[in-house]
């Protein structure tokens with residue numbers, strides 16, 4: 001039963017809601033809110049402003065996911081966890097009752113195999129086995145199949161970040177089916193519903209929603225501009241449609 005249906009006690013077959021907006025998402029998943037570690041927020045103040053606004057939107061928890069890439073963003077638990085703790089302290093000082101966790105958005109690059117081998121990955125979820133991965137935008141990496149297999153063998157549940165944004169998949173949609181058949185979960189970006197990235201990305205987002213292939217949604221917020229667009233997403237028919245799927249967000 002989808003999130004809207006759980007809240008309103010409606011049957012799965014009911015027509016998608018058209019009433020006044022109620023945000024059904026309690027857990028925001030996928031953002032870049034650890035200051036100064038990637039292309040997301042730069043200061044602790046910017047981070048706190050966005051976190052406070054997520055709380056006002058009705059979120060009880062934010063799982064933020066800084067980039068980890070071997071070339072550009074050499075982050076890991078050792079630098080991210082102390083920064084998460086600082087932010088938690090600031091949230092407590094400001095009396096903002098928001099749970100904050102840090103995971104990561106791992107780029108599938110040549111060094112990722114090694115990271116899996118070493119363990120100590122930044123994961124999340126009830127069993128701390130969910131892991132968010134992203135792919136290059138230009139072409140699918142050659143080691144993707146191997147990496148996904150290695151993750152699964154090691155007991156992780158891979159989640160592919162914003163599959164609608166990879167045009168090589170949007171242009172070859174059977175690839176979506178293949179990845180789903182391999183047990184990969186898909187996380188859709190909320191701003192894709194608005195057409196923020198491009199019309200083509202929006203079309204792929206609608207395709208994934210129409211075909212019930214979305215497992216989680218996330219904002220991928222890097223800055224206040226991204227955040228400021230989220231209320232518009234909540235008004236979209238396709239936002240309501242995606243919330244009628246079996247989204248995992250509120251169970252994280």
Ligand SMILES: [Fe+2]
Pocket residue numbers: 030031032105161220
């Ligand atoms: Fe991201």
